Amino acid sequence: MRKNNYLAINIGICLFLLLPTIGCWSRYELNTLAVVIGMGLDKIEETGKIQVTAQIFNPGEKKSTAKNKGDGGSSQSFWNLKNSGDNLLEVIQGLSHKSNRKIYLADNQVIIFSNAIAKEGVQKYIDFFARNNETRMNVWVLVAKNQASQVLAVSPELESTSAVQIAQLVDAQSATSEASRVNLEKFISRLMSKTDAAIAPIVEVTGEGDDKSLSVSGTAVFKKDKLVGQLNRTETRGLLWVLDEIKNGVIVVDSPSGDGKVSLLITRSKSKITPLIMDEDIRFKIGIKEEGNIGYQSSQENLIKPPIIEELEKEQAAVIESEVIAALEKAKKLNVDIFCFGDLIHQQYPDEWLALKDRWDEVFPTINLEFAIQAKLRRTGRIGSLAVLEKE
Structure with a gap:
């Protein structure tokens, strides 16, 4: 009996020591990932295609002192990677052809729909984010007053990236209560309701030239999945x-x-x-x-x-x-x-x-x-x- 007890204890210890390695097969090294921290969806007016702007964090660079260098670059702490096409899944997968790293969505902070995309209907785009196992349900959902790519192109003063600043602006709305705070889970819940209307905060670019900044205020209002107005x-x-x-x-x-x-x-x-x-x-x-x-x-x-x-x-x-x-x-x-x-x-x-x-x-x-x-x-x-x- 005592021998069996010792055997059980030894097996338990071995299993405990193996626990830290469980799941390691799906882990990635940071230097193999293109970590997306913000994503914007636009409609290309001339072709009708979807344009995705994925803001990728560049940890190896400090924030540039020059403002508003739109698509990021070697001197900025983010890189705005763009791709376009007819199908959102294909467009996002196609981002990998423009980066030597795996596109990683689990750290995404914000999903921004352009005004044109929101008016057309967002259900077919939300479907991708709802199914994707990397997408967190607490990611903030916003509607840009104009184009989402313009929002992500702004280089903020205090934060390293525009996506991080937008996420913090949404968080900070509890101080003023002048904008709604809607994450993906809440947005999907309202979209699926037969009576409740989906809502999302509005983000816009204010100022001109080197004085551009970001503002989150007001609320976009949807009927079914289409933008119909704002508060x-x-x-x-x-x-x-x-x-x-x-x-x-x-x-x-x-x-x-x-x-x-x-x-x-x-x-x-x-x-x-x-x-x-x-x-x-x-x-x-x-x-x-x-x-x-x-x-x-x-x-x-x-x-x-x-x-x-x-x-x-x-x-x-x-x-x-x-x-x-x-x-x-x-x-x-x-x-x-x-x-x-x-x-x-x-x-x-x-x-x-x-x-x-x-x-x-x-x-x-x-x-x-x-x-x-x-x-x-x-x-x-x-x-x-x-x-x-x-x-x-």
Whole structure:
């Protein structure tokens, strides 16, 4: 018995020592890979072919001090490799003919669709990324205001590559709540829904010449798989209030005295959406609890007085309501359910949903909202009023 125990222990030790080598057959040496960190899809207007721009990280080079050397090169830390064709899989595989390394997608940070590609329809392109076993489902999905290749050609000031900067800009949107944050998993989920509209943040190139920079703001809106419109920053934040995705941001209101503005910092937010159905009347109760601090004032009144605080809280709630209404009006105009209202009815009124699901496009523009918004100011900062230097 003891001998058998020793044998079992020895076998266990051997198996444990073999664990680090399991899976090594599929590993690659870094110097054999062309690591893609950003990918852009464009439509060539003259030929109708797909153009893929794969931004490849060049770890052997430091970032160039010269700005906007579009396609990268020997002095930059990235290389924009391009290929075109009729089929996305063939185009991406064809990138290997232009590089002496294996194209590696597992570290990709962003997928950017050009405006033209998005309007044409993205499902046939998403199919590749959904099936490819190297593609991570948490890669960010964006729509370029114009061409995706132009976005990836910008050389950023602080980051090594434009793809990394774009990914960080999307991450940083929690500070302003003026752009949606959508990864591949979330985008596919909305595309597959029979009622929910897919959305994605918008990235654009601003400035000219050596002053070009990248900006992520607003939201691209899809009907099925085609781009049909966009939300501006205000409408986007209205959408994010409903989706319970507001983290931080600034709300600017009029000073109660009327002689300036007060900027309020959003510190906490929680939203709850409740569908209400009575006969043919379909409405949604928008419950939002928000907390904030006073961040700045251009008026001279003392803001720590209770009546002033109450007035600011009312104005804060009014701004939140107006942003949600702006988002709903745009969604009704485009006739797209960007709020996932259809799913909420399906979950809470399954029987009623059976009669609604096939005509949701007709019903959605007729829905109404009820609001229950609580806005609280917790802190006023270290001063109560603007310090004014008296003239001598």
